[in-house]
Structures are given as C-alpha cells and as structure tokens.
Amino acid sequence: MENTFMREALNLAEKALDMGEIPVGAVVVRKSDKRIIGRGYNRRETDKNPLSHAETEAILEASKTIGDWRLSGCSIYVTLEPCIMCAGAIKNARIDDVYFGAFDKAEGAVCSAYDNIISDYYAGIMEDECFAILEKFFKKIRQTDI
DSSP, X not given: OHHHHHHHHXXXXXXXXXXXXXXXXEXXXXXXXXXXXXXXXXXXXXXXXXXXXXXHHHHHHHHHHHTOSOOTTEEEEEEEOOOHHHHHHHHHTTOOEEEEEEOOTTTOTTTTSSOSSOOSEEOOTTHHHHHHHHHHHHHHHHHHHO
C-alpha cells in the first residue's frame, strides 16, 4: 500500500519537474479509509514563496479537505526527507507518521541532518525512484549553467 501512495507523490514530483521546480511531491493519507486527502509539490519558484514546499502544500489541501488543521489519524508520504520547516509543520499538524523516499543528508530533519523532530517515520520507500528524479533535475540544472 505504501508504494501506491509514494507512486502518487512521485507523480506530483514529476509535475514539479515539468515546471522547473525541485521535484518533490507529497500526499497526506487518512489512515481510516486509506484515502488521499491532500496533494502537493514544490512551488517555491512558481509562487515566489519560500513556504511552498510539497509537504506544506499537501498539508494545506488536507486541512481544507477535512475542515480542520488537526490531521491526527493521517500519514504523509514524501519523495524527499522533509526539511526542518516541513518537519515542524508535520508535527504541528499532528500527522501521525512520515514515509519518505530519498534521504536528504544536508537538510533532512527526520533522521539525516537533524533528528528527534519526528519519531514515527519509515525511510527509503522507493528510494531509487525518488533519488532518480532529483538526480535528473540537478543534472539538467548543471548542464544549463555551464
């Protein structure tokens, strides 16, 4: 089941890639009925907003869907380990657990660069696919800048 939700997060990351954004996607899933209630992908460049990360976009949509900021009873699936801002947003939204794909050794706030912000997490879900889309983006950026 977790691959199904991560696959949807990867589809959202593809949208971000097509827009020239760092390709990260996220979905919030209500655990009781296994329904996606929030979707998001990076939109920082598009929105000119440093807060427009995939996780915050998915949390905002999920909150609107259920009409409450409290997302207890939900999980979030993210293609890249959440940064410290997003880990804080996940914790403040009361999301139960985090599933992520690629590790972020520089900025990851679940278990890589920082830890103890989120205790219930599952790492490395479809890690190769999640890493590949990021690698594709950064290779393209490096070629363009030369």
